[in-house]
Amino acid sequence: MVSRKQIKTYLQREPKFDDIMCSLRATGRQAKGIIGETKKVVAIARRFNEEFTSSYAYELDRKMHQDPDHLAWEVVKKANEWGFYTMFIPKMFGGKGYAIASLSPFLEEIGSVCASIANLIGVHYLGFVGLATSWNMRLMDMICREVVNGEKTGNPCLMSFAMTEPDAGTDSQNVEFMDTGSLACQAKKVEGGYVVNGTKIFISCGHLSTWHILFAYTDLQKASENMVMLAVKTGTKGFSFGKKEKKMGQKASVASELVFKDCFVPDDMVLLDRSQIAGLSRTPREVTEMILAAIWAASRVGVAAFGTGAARGAFEQALRFASSTEVDGKLLINHEWCQAMLAEMYKNVAVGRIAYNEGNYANGMDGAFKLLNLKPIYYLSKYTPVSVFDRIMKPLCGLSFTTWISRKIAFDFMGDAEVDRTDGWGSLAKFTATDMGIRNARMAMEIMGAAGVRHDERAEKILRDSKLYQIYEGTNQINRVNLFKRLVARACPGSRCFSEDNI
Amino acid sequence: MYASNDKELNLLDKSSLEFAKKELAPGREENDHFPFGPFFGHVVDKAFELDFFHIFLPEDLGGVGHGIRALCIVLNNICREDSSLGGIMFTNAFAQSLMLEAGATEVLKQISDKAGSAGEFLIACPVLSDPARSPMGLSADRNGENYKLSGKIDYVVLGGMAGHALLPAAIPGEDGYSWFLVDLSDPAVIKSDVVFSHGMHACPAVDIELKGVLADLVGSAGEGNLYFRKAASVMQVAAAAMAAGVMKGSLEEALDYCRQRRQGGRMIKDWSELQMLLSNMAVQTEVAQMLVSRACMAIADKEKDWETRAGAAALHIVSSAADVVSDGIQSMGGVGYMKDFGQEKRFRDTAHIQALLGFLPLKKLDFIRKLL
Ligand SMILES: Cc1cc2nc3c(=O)[nH]c(=O)nc-3n(C[C@H](O)[C@H](O)[C@H](O)COP(=O)(O)OP(=O)(O)OC[C@H]3O[C@@H](n4cnc5c(N)ncnc54)[C@H](O)[C@@H]3O)c2cc1C
Numbered sequence: 060m061v062s063r064k065q066i067k068t069y070l071q072r073e074p075k076f077d078d079i080m081c082s083l084r085a086t087g088r089q090a091k092g093i094i095g096e097t098k099k100v101v102a103i104a105r106r107f108n109e110e111f112t113s114s115y116a117y118e119l120d121r122k123m124h125q126d127p128d129h130l131a132w133e134v135v136k137k138a139n140e141w142g143f144y145t146m147f148i149p150k151m152f153g154g155k156g157y158a159i160a161s162l163s164p165f166l167e168e169i170g171s172v173c174a175s176i177a178n179l180i181g182v183h184y185l186g187f188v189g190l191a192t193s194w195n196m197r198l199m200d201m202i203c204r205e206v207v208n209g210e211k212t213g214n215p216c217l218m219s220f221a222m223t224e225p226d227a228g229t230d231s232q233n234v235e236f237m238d239t240g241s242l243a244c245q246a247k248k249v250e251g252g253y254v255v256n257g258t259k260i261f262i263s264c265g266h267l268s269t270w271h272i273l274f275a276y277t278d279l280q281k282a283s284e285n286m287v288m289l290a291v292k293t294g295t296k297g298f299s300f301g302k303k304e305k306k307m308g309q310k311a312s313v314a315s316e317l318v319f320k321d322c323f324v325p326d327d328m329v330l331l332d333r334s335q336i337a338g339l340s341r342t343p344r345e346v347t348e349m350i351l352a353a354i355w356a357a358s359r360v361g362v363a364a365f366g367t368g369a370a371r372g373a374f375e376q377a378l379r380f381a382s383s384t385e386v387d388g389k390l391l392i393n394h395e396w397c398q399a400m401l402a403e404m405y406k407n408v409a410v411g412r413i414a415y416n417e418g419n420y421a422n423g424m425d426g427a428f429k430l431l432n433l434k435p436i437y438y439l440s441k442y443t444p445v446s447v448f449d450r451i452m453k454p455l456c457g458l459s460f461t462t463w464i465s466r467k468i469a470f471d472f473m474g475d476a477e478v479d480r481t482d483g484w485g486s487l488a489k490f491t492a493t494d495m496g497i498r499n500a501r502m503a504m505e506i507m508g509a510a511g512v513r514h515d516e517r518a519e520k521i522l523r524d525s526k527l528y529q530i531y532e533g534t535n536q537i538n539r540v541n542l543f544k545r546l547v548a549r550a551c552p553g554s555r556c557f558s559e560d561n562i
Numbered sequence: 563m564y565a566s567n568d569k570e571l572n573l574l575d576k577s578s579l580e581f582a583k584k585e586l587a588p589g590r591e592e593n594d595h596f597p598f599g600p601f602f603g604h605v606v607d608k609a610f611e612l613d614f615f616h617i618f619l620p621e622d623l624g625g626v627g628h629g630i631r632a633l634c635i636v637l638n639n640i641c642r643e644d645s646s647l648g649g650i651m652f653t654n655a656f657a658q659s660l661m662l663e664a665g666a667t668e669v670l671k672q673i674s675d676k677a678g679s680a681g682e683f684l685i686a687c688p689v690l691s692d693p694a695r696s697p698m699g700l701s702a703d704r705n706g707e708n709y710k711l712s713g714k715i716d717y718v719v720l721g722g723m724a725g726h727a728l729l730p731a732a733i734p735g736e737d738g739y740s741w742f743l744v745d746l747s748d749p750a751v752i753k754s755d756v757v758f759s760h761g762m763h764a765c766p767a768v769d770i771e772l773k774g775v776l777a778d779l780v781g782s783a784g785e786g787n788l789y790f791r792k793a794a795s796v797m798q799v800a801a802a803a804m805a806a807g808v809m810k811g812s813l814e815e816a817l818d819y820c821r822q823r824r825q826g827g828r829m830i831k832d833w834s835e836l837q838m839l840l841s842n843m844a845v846q847t848e849v850a851q852m853l854v855s856r857a858c859m860a861i862a863d864k865e866k867d868w869e870t871r872a873g874a875a876a877l878h879i880v881s882s883a884a885d886v887v888s889d890g891i892q893s894m895g896g897v898g899y900m901k902d903f904g905q906e907k908r909f910r911d912t913a914h915i916q917a918l919l920g921f922l923p924l925k926k927l928d929f930i931r932k933l934l
Binding site: 121227505531 | 591598688690691695696697716717757758759760761824825826827828832833834835836839884888891892895896898899900901902906909910913914916917920921922923924927
């Protein structure tokens, strides 16, 4: 009926088969071991919730209301004890090497009980994703091993992701706006390194982190071509913490101001700059765009998992309440309208989960971590003892060749269709699941009436917390336009996104 | 809200807006820190001096007697800046209106005559619930001319600061429930700490346990539900006026911010996606203002089917407010989520307003059941 060639042609038509069937493509290609790993991390998260999150989350939130300056070290220490900060770091860097895709269900579980605690764990991996997308293998190895060491010694070593500036939120996240926008964090090349001046705001877990993956620019007028990624350690001269934001929710996950005043960052702490990508066939602007796309593809799926967690938490609180509360002489769960609302909420959770899973499949097949998902590499990594890894990988990571070849694969060999797919799905998952979070939180409040507004009934915290998911990692509006840019616009000749033409 | 050509209402409109901007807006963040910070008693006292709590009470009972329209105008303006004070006004006005429906004018007059401060004047009430829907926590036993109330009741708004509380209780052997006025200084009234809640932090509520507390029956025994429905059919519009005020405040702050913030090399107000969001907010806000005005008119003129119209208006407004205040945050990006601005508080307060007078889904069902 159709020839091989025709099949290929038909499947290339919009909507492209590969874009719309991420999970189906992954079936068979993805290592089965990931299923077992995912089951295990979900079980670990449930146990952690049972032993810690469920009992502490509301006490912690209340404490944060009372003392907004409190830094939740007790949570960070607990998560460190449980090994959460190395759990998803690849074994080659000394971590436990659980599949990155299993991070999302893990975050959904913790997030279904407490968004702040989920953030205090998850944001570290946003820092890790920032670090990883520089493909600087030497620094990746060095910083990850510090995290591992921090786990061993009981001194947590977290990474933050420092991109947003007072005048540049959306501007800093989209390559189209970087040159016309208001970026101000400048890195000036000097003998032996860079001198950084500027302020970063809203940096999640900044005050709690040891390493900060910092984005600065050598030329603010052409920032898109002159992005510099730096690894800055807390305590570095010229770098200090500013204020802690007073937020509506997610209170225990501090949002920090980071201030850089003539902060000298030596060359060996430069994750990536123009000189390091000179040999690639991609232009500097293309590399910047690919780095941003890879970060968002991974991190927005994580935020989608948070959103799904919030939707689920709201559902669970509403169900608990409806199962134990009598209205008009019968339990709420026996009112048909309430059953329909709870069913809708259940569906919203499922939709959020499907969306983040599709995003994960896209990343697993075509994204930044696709190499780790190749069956031979996956199983090699899974069954090779850490000691063997250490002996082989440590010296390998130190070679500049390793970084060079990794960047060649990540930037030059990565196709545009893959970038579109992973970044597009990142946005889709993010705004879908986080909208579900808010929707369910509001429905829970409606079902619970007067009880809903009480802190001790738990639903109100979910509403406060979930609103943030619609804002960070790009507002949901920006993510809608990004979805259009990545998955729709290419089939519409003449269309432009994030441009003057959209006014 | 539209005060039309009525001079007195226009004056009230102006003065209450000025009060909101001068007295409420500057201290909003600090006042919201309650119960972990000080209570804004001086602001409540000022509102008392300005007769904001007397608006709904008839003149012969010591009030101003301006009626629902004036109440809605003031609530609308107050809630633009800080709904906590709006919540205090609403609770007190609801209690007064229910007592008026029950014919308890004498008691109202006594309270009003004696009161030298806001605390003595205000009447606490569990305004977030419709007592007929849930199992009754209080029972009232006859004690000569009076009753003695025992049991527990949750979330009595103003319970920690008012002199009296209007509480529902069941009289054993009687159908339905009845309302009772309780002196909150009675030592047999055991109040919890202020209930820590989602929004309206400075409109505090407490859970109360009563151990044989002397109480006056308000109106007739067993008629509690009737009085509640009558009062609620009017006062739901006051709740809607609060929601409309919050929407207005949210829109104003969003517009102000979007006129100043630049992203992508332009003012963000120029991006058409954001304009669409702001447009939705503005349309809902204007509609809400008009609906409250129109509903007030229908009530004041006792138009045919005024209850249906007022009910529809109120339900529409409190439902749409949730989207508007959420978009109010969204339009401002990260800063909208911070306490330095008013949007996050409006977002939280709206959930309280939605819950006034009972579960929102049940209010919707009540509405349609009357038409079926
Ligand atoms: C609590 C918190 C934690 C955070 N954590 C981190 C972190 O760890 N690291 C980090 O780097 N950042 C972090 N952020 C920053 C976050 O990603 C930004 O806040 C977000 O991307 C929005 O940017 P903005 O706040 O500057 O809003 P703006 O970019 O100023 O946007 C304001 C409004 O304008 C709209 N808008 C802007 N441009 C356009 C356009 N072209 N078209 C249509 N609409 C437009 C937006 O959608 C929004 O509605 C965090 C933020 C918060 C609030």
